[in-house]
Amino acid sequence: MAEIIKGRHTVLHEQPFVLFIIGMRINHWRKLTRWLPVASAMPRMLRELAERPQLGYLGGKVWFGRTIALVQYWRDVDSLNAYARARDHKHLPAWTAFNQATGGSGDVGIFHETYQVKPGSYECVYVDMPRFGLGAIADLVPAVGPLKDAAGRMAAMRPPT
Numbered sequence: 001m002a003e004i005i006k007g008r009h010t011v012l013h014e015q016p017f018v019l020f021i022i023g024m025r026i027n028h029w030r031k032l033t034r035w036l037p038v039a040s041a042m043p044r045m046l047r048e049l050a051e052r053p054q055l056g057y058l059g060g061k062v063w064f065g066r067t068i069a070l071v072q073y074w075r076d077v078d079s080l081n082a083y084a085r086a087r088d089h090k091h092l093p094a095w096t097a098f099n100q101a102t103g104g105s106g107d108v109g110i111f112h113e114t115y116q117v118k119p120g121s122y123e124c125v126y127v128d129m130p131r132f133g134l135g136a137i138a139d140l141v142p143a144v145g146p147l148k149d150a151a152g153r154m155a156a157m158r159p160p161t
Contacts, residue, residue: 002130008143009126010153011134016118017058018077023069025109034107039068041094046070048090055083059137073137077116123153 026035042062049057056079060072074080084091102108125143126135146152 004128004130005126005140006128008148009129009135009140010143010147011124011138012141012147012157013134013138014119014157016076016116017134018074018080019115019117020060020072020074020080020112021069021114022072022112023067023110025067025111027109028107029066031107034102034105037101038094038098038108038110041090041098042068042070045090045094049083055079055089057083061133061136071133073134077114080114120154120158123150123157125150125153 024035024038026039028034046060046062049055056075058073058075060070063069083089084095086092098108098110122134124134126132126140129135131140141147143153147156
């Protein structure tokens, strides 16, 4: 079990980053041959990304259910797009295979959302949690004093005017 970090903490990450949410939805459970290849491709991609930090992937979390969702953090949008388009990495062959196998059948749904996040445009708090989300890829600091509430955390990250 992951170590619980007692108390209130936040992240004061001073670099921009990309929040990428990607996933799939199993629309027809019985059509295993349609959704299983899609579901099994992601662990291979995550392994590749973990082994090659120079690609720009910072970390993330996966949730499983009828909809499988991944929340990922990337150094920048250029790194994310370069990985998505690279013929010598795992994503593009998996994407091509998905499109050929499903042929727009509706058996499997896929989605992604991309957000470019600048310092001062987010806040976060973790109370008695293991490292999670942005707190898993950046340094945690105590959320006390001016960082005790959301407004204070947002103000702490705003660039000087």
